[in-house]
Amino acid sequence: MRYRNQYRKITSREKRSDKQETSGNTGEFSLHPILKDNLHQIRQELGNSPDVIIREFELGSSEVEIAVVYNSGLADKMMVGDFVMRSLMIDSAEKIYKNMESDKNIFDFIKNNALAVGEVKVINDWNGLILSILSGDTVILINGWVKAISGSTRGGESRGIEEPSSQVVIRGPKDGFSESIGTNVSLVRRRIKSPNLWLEPMKIGNVTQTDVAIMYIKGIANDKLVQEVKQRLNDIEIDGVLESGYLEEFIQDQTFSPFPTVYNTERPDSVAANLLEGRIAILVDGTPFVLIAPTTFFMFFQSSEDYYQRYDIGTVVRLLRFFAFFIALFGPSVYVAAITFHHEMIPTPLLISLSAQREGVPFPAFVEALLMEVSFEILREAGVRMPRAIGQAVSIVGALVLGQAAVQAGIVSSAMVIVVAITGISSFATPTFNMAISVRLLRFLLMITAATYGFYGIAIINMMIIAHLCSLRSFGIPYMAPLAPFIPGDQKDTLIRFPFWSLMTRPRLVSQKKITRMEHDQQPSPPKQKKGNTDES
Structure with missing residues (x-):
């Protein structure tokens, strides 16, 4: 009982100092000095949620009331049990009780000596306490104190490290980011x-x-x-x-x-x-x-695998992506413009074949292309949203059956099915999904102008797209850099990729400090033979 009275004297003195420390905080957000009031307020704020665990106990024989609060779904239960609960109830209980005789600060002792977790901080306001609980930390409340201790015990269920699903490479690391x-x-x-x-x-x-x-x-x-x-x-x-x-x-x-x-x-x-x-x-x-x-615009056509293969292989594959980008963007519109307005640009044997195929088609080329493109986009979206086990099978079978049935019914021509198929496959060659979506949107605009003005409309829209790209900025950096503005030193890793030993500088517009990557030229060369050192036969 003598120790309990001594504890009350200590806490009353500390409580007065705590009020001075927290006087700058808003009164309605400060903690209560009575533990029961704090726990009642926590239950009210969190709606008596069953996943909020509140464990009340006394520290050893000192009759000091203490409570540990954590969220069972956000905190690591093993860490809470081993490094917080066990430490307070068994490992450090008697030490805390003995230190109370020497008039030591029990709050500071628990914060500095009784918790076996990595990150420990003091909470002085109510908003910080609730945020710590909902972040997965464990909060320790002591009766008579208007501040709490928060220990980092974040864990809970989370997805492990897996291979990225949207950016797959053949050669390279297989780990990807998770939700943590x-x-x-x-x-x-x-x-x-x-x-x-x-x-x-x-x-x-x-x-x-x-x-x-x-x-x-x-x-x-x-x-x-x-x-x-x-x-x-x-x-x-x-x-x-x-x-x-x-x-x-x-x-x-x-x-x-x-x-x-x-x-x-x-x-x-x-x-x-x-x-x-x-x-x-x-x-x-x-x-x-x-x-x-x-x-920049060119980052969306660069893959991590370009730097894991030889520079010549990476260059060829990167140029292939740019070629597929132009096919995905201009493929249907060029076909519509040529069939509708510019017959003289098609070789005669091919024009005769195309005309024979379109003889029974009741729609103009633009409507024909529009029907096929919309159908292809629906199939692609359905394949993504359907369960993974049947999504790919349904999209492939649906495309084959739909294309063959449309040709046999005389709704579209065989050439249009080929154009739409090549266009769809080319759109998948873009490494980033959001750039591929941009191509899909602009393709319909180009088809409309091609059906209205032919190649003149395509040229006008093309100039508008180029002007728009040159006007874009990304945090003040020109979107088309290093082509517009043209920076000769940065051309080594734009459309093509030079060997690593030649990439001596970083992009000049992005990094304006410490531009040099390597100190000197490290081009490999075969070992030089000394004079007079010949192989004896």
């Missing part, structure tokens, strides 16, 4: 073991309080660019952020554009490569897709 921002950060740090790799966390979303982190390499990334990214993120006022696409619409330079101005990827090696070039990565908790800024 901590796991994603570790995957990048595993590749870049540098103290200059900085991480700046923040929370966005008034309701969801989503964890967002900015990652960049200090000394390589442009400081003004880093400040611009942070400013745009801090200006976001929204209830919730459920995916990185939410942030992409707020921070992009141009809203009304079919072309993406922020790059997204779920490959850690791709993020590491862009960080080394001076770009900035934006990681969002709850999604495996990481945003990269700034970006």
Whole structure:
């Protein structure tokens, strides 16, 4: 009983100092000095949720009332049991009881000596307490104190590291980002073991309080660019952020554009490569897709595998992607324009064959192409949304059956089926999904102008697209760099890829600090033979 009275004297004195410390906080958000009131308020705030576990007990023989609060679905239960509950109830209980005799601060002793978790912090306000519980931390409340202790025990169920599904490579790392921002950060740090790799966390979303982190390499990334990214993120006022696409619409330079101005990827090696070039990565908790800024048009045609193969193979494959891009964009419109207006541009034998095929078709070429393109897009979307086990089979069989039936019914010609099939296959050659969607949208616009004005309409729309691309910016960086403006030193990794030993500098517009990647030319050469040193036969 003597110890309990002594404890009351200590807590009353500390309580007065705590009131002075927390006087700057809003009164309605401060914690109560009585433990029962705090627990009652937690249950009310969280709606008596069954996944919020509250464990009340006394510290050893001291009769000091204490409570441990955590969320069973967000916290690691094994960590809570072994490193918090066991530590307080068994390992440190008697030490705390003995230290009370010497008039020591029990709160500081628990914070500094009684918890075997990595991250421990003090909570002085109510909003911080609720946020810690909902973030997966374990909160420790002591009767008589108007502040709490939060220990990092975040865990719970999460998806493991798997191969990326949207950016598949044959040669290269097979690990991909998951929905845990901590796991994603570790995957990048595993590749870049540098103290200059900085991480700046923040929370966005008034309701969801989503964890967002900015990652960049200090000394390589442009400081003004880093400040611009942070400013745009801090200006976001929204209830919730459920995916990185939410942030992409707020921070992009141009809203009304079919072309993406922020790059997204779920490959850690791709993020590491862009960080080394001076770009900035934006990681969002709850999604495996990481945003990269700034970006250029040519980044969407570069794959991580281009740098894992020989430079000549990577160059040929990259040029093939650009060729497929033009087929996917202009294929149907060129066919419609040639069939409708420009018969003289088609060789005579081919024109006779096409005319024979279209003899029984009741629709003009534009309507024919429009029907096939819309049908193909429906099949593609249905194949994506259907269960994975039958989605591919249904899309393939549906395309074959639909095309063959349409030709036999005389609705479309065989040539149109071939054009639409080649166009659809070419659109899949683009490594990034959002750029492929842009091509699909612009293809219909080109078909309309081709059916109206022929090749003249295609040329006009083409010039408008090029002008629009040259006017775009991504965080102030020209979208068509390094072609517009033309930078000769950056052409080594744009349309083609030079060997690694020739890529001595980083992109000049992106990284304006520490541009040099390697100190000198490292072109390999065969060993030189010394004079007079010949092989004896």
